[in-house]
Amino acid sequence: MNIQLFKEVANRYKVVFFDSYGVLRNYQGVYPGVREMLQSIEKDGIDYYVLTNDASRSPQQLAESFYTKGLPEITEDKIISSGMIAKDYLEHKINSGKVVYMGTEQSAHYIETVGLQTISISEVDLNDVEEISALVLLDDEGFDWNLDLTKAVNLLRKKSMPVIVANTDTTYPRSKEEVSIAVGGIADLLEPLSQKTFIRFGKPDSQIFNFAYMYVNGIKPIEKKEVLMVGDTLKTDIIGGNKFGIDTCLVLSGNVQAKNAELLIASTGIIPDYICSSVTT
C-alpha cells in the first residue's frame, strides 16, 4: 500500500472536494493542522468545497458550526450538502400541498425557503391527509420514534406520495466508539414496511457530485480530471467519486484504519486513486 503526502496529491488538481467528518473533523472538533492545509492549498490556487451528507441544517448553519470550531475558511458558499439536493428536488417537483418532515424544526426551516408549507410528522393527523404531498426525512431528532415511525408507515399506506431521504448515511459517530442511527437507517426501516420506492440523495449517489460539479463549473470552467474527492469512507466518498468519474483519495483519519485499509479495499473492490494518512500529512 502506497501512502502518499496529501499536499503532493492535492497539487495535481484544480478543485478538491472534502468530506467533512473523519477528514476535516471528528466528534471532538477540527483536526489540528486542517486550517493551515486549507490556507496552503488555496494559496496554490486550488479551490475546495465540502461535500457532506447532512440535511439537519442549512449550509449557513453548517458554516457557522465550522466557524465556531475554528475553521472560518469554510463559508456557506463552500458547502454542498445532501439537504441542498433534497431542497432542489422539492423546488422542482413538489408544487403544492404540505410537506411532512421527520426532523427538527431547524431542518424544516431550511426546506421551507423554497416556498413550501411543512408539517412535522408528530403533528400529522392520519384522518386528514388530503393536502399532504410529500414526506421528507431530514434528521433523526425532533420526533418521537415510538409513535412517529409507525405513523410514517401508516401515512404512506393511506396515501401514495414521493418520499425523499435527504441523507443516505445509516449511522454517524457520536463518540470514539459509539454511533447514532441516522436518517438513512430510518429510511431502510420504513421503505420495506411501506412498500414504496424512496428517493435518496447524498453520497455515493451521483446527484450530489453532479450538483457540486455544476456549481463549481458555474464559477470557473473545470473538467472532471481536474477534480479530486477526498474522503474517509469507501462506500460513500470513494465509490461515489469513482463512479462520477473524478479521482479519489482515501484518508485514514476516520472510518478506515491504516491496518485494515488494504484488506477493506481488496474485499470491497472499491479502489481509491490515492491513499493518504490524513489531509495534514
Add this chain to the structure above:
Amino acid sequence: MNIQLFKEVANRYKVVFFDSYGVLRNYQGVYPGVREMLQSIEKDGIDYYVLTNDASRSPQQLAESFYTKGLPEITEDKIISSGMIAKDYLEHKINSGKVVYMGTEQSAHYIETVGLQTISISEVDLNDVEEISALVLLDDEGFDWNLDLTKAVNLLRKKSMPVIVANTDTTYPRSKEEVSIAVGGIADLLEPLSQKTFIRFGKPDSQIFNFAYMYVNGIKPIEKKEVLMVGDTLKTDIIGGNKFGIDTCLVLSGNVQAKNAELLIASTGIIPDYICSSVTT
C-alpha cells in the same frame, strides 16, 4: 378459484393448527361462530392448536386473553407461540450471564422462567457489558425507541453475542386500516446496522412448526399428512406450512381479501392446498 367449506376441509385431518389474528379474531375481538366451530371439530375428534408469532406474553397470558374475549376453549396447553421457541433456545444455548431484552417487563418475566437473569435495554450501561450474554427482542413496547434502538446497535458493536428475534412479523394490525411496527421490523433495522446475523423464530421458519408437531406427537402419534395449517397470510402461515410438509388452508378473513387472492397466489407462487372464506363458513 375454488372456495371450499372449512368444516369439510378440516374433517380430512386429525390435527388443525390455527393462526390467531385474522383467522380466529381481529383487533375487535373473536369472530362470531369461532367458538361453535372449535366445539364442533373437537366433537369430531379433531385436535387443534393455535400457532402464533407472539413473544410479548406467556402462553398462559395468551390463554387468559382468549378467555376474556369469549374463547375459553383455547387453554394454555393449546397455544404454541414463537416466544416459546425463543425461550427453548435460551434454555439450551445460554448458560450464564445477563440476557438483555427489548420489550415489556411482562415479556421478560416469561423468559426468566428458564432461570436466566434479564435486564431491560433501557437499563443497560454500555460501559459495563462484560456479563451480558445475549440480546432478545420480545416486544415493540416497553422501551424508548429514540434512545434504545441506538443503544442496541452500540451494544452489539461492543460485544459479540447471539441476538434472538422472538417474533418475525414486521407489522401487526392495530385497527382496520392501520398497522404497528412489530419486533421483526425492528430487527430488520438493527441487523444491518450492527452487521450481525440474528436468529429469528416464528412462522414461516420451520422451527415453530416442528416444535408444534413434536409437541402434538408427544400427546398422540400423528403423521404430517394428518395435520392442516390454517392461516390468513401467505408469507408466514402458508409458505411455512407448505415447506414443513403439511397441508395448508388460506382463509380470506384477514390479510388476503377475496378479490385479490388469486392474483396474490399467482404473483408470489405460494399456493395453499385449500382456500376458505373463513373458519366459520
Add this chain to the structure above:
Amino acid sequence: MNIQLFKEVANRYKVVFFDSYGVLRNYQGVYPGVREMLQSIEKDGIDYYVLTNDASRSPQQLAESFYTKGLPEITEDKIISSGMIAKDYLEHKINSGKVVYMGTEQSAHYIETVGLQTISISEVDLNDVEEISALVLLDDEGFDWNLDLTKAVNLLRKKSMPVIVANTDTTYPRSKEEVSIAVGGIADLLEPLSQKTFIRFGKPDSQIFNFAYMYVNGIKPIEKKEVLMVGDTLKTDIIGGNKFGIDTCLVLSGNVQAKNAELLIASTGIIPDYICSSVTT
C-alpha cells in the same frame, strides 16, 4: 386516473427524452404513428432524444437499427445510451491494462474506441490476471454462462478491480410473453458471490439523466423544468426522471397496462406527472 393526450403534454416542454422499448417500439418493430409524432413535435420546435439502457451496441449501431425499422429521424446524435456512460467512465478512470468484457465482440468494439485494450471473459486465463484492470458487463450474449459466470466470480476473488455494469435492466422482453435475462440480472448474481461493490450505469441512476441534460445544454441552454421524460417503466424511467428533477410522463404502451396503472402507482409510490395511453394518442 387522468389520461392525457401526448401531443398536448409534449407541447409544454422544449426537450423530450424518450425511452425506446415499450414507448417507440417493441419486439415487433416501431409502433405505427411514431414517425409522424416525432416529425410533428420537431416542427413545433421540440427537441427529442432517446435515453436507453443498452450497452450491446454503439449509438451509431442503435441509430442504424432505428433506420432499418423505419425511423430514420433517430440519428446517432439523438441517442444517449447507458453504454455511453460506461464508456465515459472507462475513459476517465481506467488508464492502463486490459479491460475484461462480458458481451459480444460488437459491444467490446465500442468501448475500445477510448483506446483501451479489451479481452473477452471467455479468453481470460485465471493464472495470468496481472494486467487486467477492470471488468465490464456489456451484453448477455457472446459468452458461455456455464463457464464464464463462474470465471468472472473467480477473477474478482483473485484481483480487486472496478466492475462496471453498463445496463441496469435485469430482464428485457423477447416476445409478447417472454423475457430474457439482461446484464443487470447477471450483475445481481455476480455481485454477492464476489462480495464486491459494482458500479452501475443506466436509468434509474441519475448519471444517464445528467449526461443527457449536459449534452442537450451543450446544444442549447435549457432548464430542468423544460424537459420531459417519457417512459413505460415506473422503476426506471419515471423514478429516475422524478429524482433528477424533471417532469415525467408514463405511457401505457409497454410494461404498465392501463388496467393496472393506478394500482401500480399507488403500490410503489412512484408518481408520474402525466399518464398517456401512448406517444401516438
Add this chain to the structure above:
Amino acid sequence: MNIQLFKEVANRYKVVFFDSYGVLRNYQGVYPGVREMLQSIEKDGIDYYVLTNDASRSPQQLAESFYTKGLPEITEDKIISSGMIAKDYLEHKINSGKVVYMGTEQSAHYIETVGLQTISISEVDLNDVEEISALVLLDDEGFDWNLDLTKAVNLLRKKSMPVIVANTDTTYPRSKEEVSIAVGGIADLLEPLSQKTFIRFGKPDSQIFNFAYMYVNGIKPIEKKEVLMVGDTLKTDIIGGNKFGIDTCLVLSGNVQAKNAELLIASTGIIPDYICSSVTT
C-alpha cells in the same frame, strides 16, 4: 481464542453431526487421520452422521464416493443430505404432474424414487406447461445456463408453482483458490426475476437439523444437549446448529482460517461453543 482438542470435545456428546467439505475432506480427498478419528469415537460409543448440503446425488451415491476416497465407515445410513429433505417435501406436497428439474439426470433419478415424473428444464416446452407441477433446483450441472436460466424465469412467469431449492449453498470450492457457482446462487438469480418465493432446504435452515435429529431419535433416544454439530462454516453449520439448539464446534480446516477466526466470529456475531484446529487434532 481457546483452541481445544477435538477428541476431548467430542467425548462430551453422544451424537456428532459432521459437515463434509472442509471438515472430513476437501477437493483433494479425505483429510489424513479422519478414518482413525471416526473409528475412535465410534469405539467410545459416539454415533456420528454427515449433514451435507448436496442434492446432486443420492445418499447411496454419496456413500460410494466416501468409500472410493477411503472412508468406508460413512455408509448410506450415516448421511443426511439437503436432497433428502427436498425429496421428503416432494413426497408430501406434490401429488401429481411433472416435476421440472435443473440438474443432472443422476440428480433427477433420486427424486424420482418417490414416484414422481420428472423432466429436465432443457426439455421443457414453454407452450405446454399444463402438466408441470413444480420446479426443483438440484445441481448446477446438466443444463445449458445461457438457455435454461431464462427458460426457468419464463416458466415461472407462465405458471405459478412451488420452487424447491435443494441446496442453499451459493458456491462450492473446486480447487484451493477457485469456487464454482452452486444451486443456491442460481436460485438467488432466479427468485427476484420471477418474483416468486422459493422454498430452500439445507443448512442453516433448521429443517435439515430437525430431520437429522428425528432420524437419530428413531434409532436411539437422545436429547439436544447430547448432540454436537461440527462444521467449517459459520453461516451454515454453526448458526444453523446454534439456532436448532444443539452445541456447535467450528473447525479451522476449511472456510475459516485460524488467523481470521476471532475477527469473523466477532464481526458476524455467530459464536460456536468450541473451536478446534481440525477433527484430527
